[in-house]
Amino acid sequence: MDEKVALVDGPLLRERIIDVIVKEGMIDRDKLRPDATLADLQVESMDVVQILMGLEDEFGVYIPVDGPLTEVRTFAELVDVLTGVIVRNGASGAS
Amino acid sequence: MRRVVVTGLGCVTGCGEGVEPFWSAVRGGRPAVARVRLSRDPGRIDRAVQIDREALAARFDPAQLLACDPCTLLALLAAREALAQAGLAAAEVAGPRTAVILGCSIGGIETLDDGFHGFYKEGHSRLSPLAIPRIMANAPACHVSMAHGITGPVLAISTACASAAQAIGLGLMLVRSGAVERALVGGTDALITAGMMRAWASMRVLTPDACRPFSAGRNGMVLGEGAGILVIEAETAAAARGASALAVLAGYGTTSDAGDLLRPGPAGASAAMAAAIADAGLAPADIGYVNAHGTGTIANDSAESDALGRVFGAGLPSLPVSATKPVHGHALGAAGALELIATIMALRDGFAPPTINWLGPSPDCRVDAVPNEGRAIRAEAAMSNSFAFGGINASLVVTRA
Structure with a gap:
């Protein structure tokens, strides 16, 4: 269950992360642009918490709301930061 | 206005049973x-x-263990220690001239958790008939009153992380007013369950x-549990029985943000601090040490630093402001009491405990957090802050006896 699987940054991983963000954040895919701000996408603090819970279910990694996420403004930054944390934690593929 | 003094301290924390192991760990920056x-x-x-x-269980008999959730057991131990230090005779404590006011954020959550797990998951149809009296948030205060025959006002204050600070503040108001002669005040919580x-x-x-409050790279809080109780009395009553005061409980201020339920705002927090300092008849420059709410979250520490800046202005850089939660954990409904005990000990020892795990300055926290190493201070007055979910802010000011 907690078997560590090396996750490498790449299009496949990013697509999985984006899927979780879109689903948990209830984001309209049509509005997705890298420079769209979280405010544009109507992603509020509780949505971020839901996204982080979805990522924990998917990748088995706990990410607090504080830390690097605090600086995030755009969708692209959100994907970058989350990908970085997930790769660094060598998260398990499923939990 | 009657002056109110603190004559007894008691606590149980993950650092051990009693004020001695608690203050030793806090002073030395040794996390539990x-x-x-x-x-x-x-x-x-x-x-x-x-x-x-x-x-904890080893300190009680089977009947007490049956009747009480751990949050109540902790309060009973802390009350016993505080009363012993105060040197009050049993006959003095008992009766209508003593109050018990204890903060408790949720109540007997372990009892609730175990009972409902058994009921929902295991299909046990017989829930304990003692479940409700163990769970209710006023159980700790009521058991303390029963243990010592206290028949005056008994209250539970449930305002999340401000519970204990508000319980102490309300006790101060009751003793000042003459409604009671003395009060056992503080808080308790035992909610480390899965x-x-x-x-x-x-x-x-x-x-x-x-947990690294006010630090660069901070990313959240660490939970704790415990109980802290203080005996407070009218100064005249303490003097009449020859008791020595540990500190003067000099001021209390409380405000509500009436804004966001979870996100703290600096305006309400600074207003609470200013009110507490004014209530003590002091000016901000008189405060020589602050024990911060300092949870280690981005939001709290940033808002608290902003609020401190509004109150202390140009004096803030030279004011030691430490957060001791990384040592004893965020004890929620007990936090304000544990941290006021730490504040009183800091004042008495002339020593500001450190904020441990500090990595470097954070641009949004321009405070002297006494990083990593405690140090000697010269302070005549000190303040303890508590801020809660719900937007409730409470500050307490103590001065040297």
């Missing part, structure tokens, strides 16, 4: 954070400052590594 021992899996965040349940750990982790406010 460890992997929790629970019968159920708390999930990924499994570190907190937990009370040893076996050691479900509660998971619920806090779900908010994403718990740190996955270390």
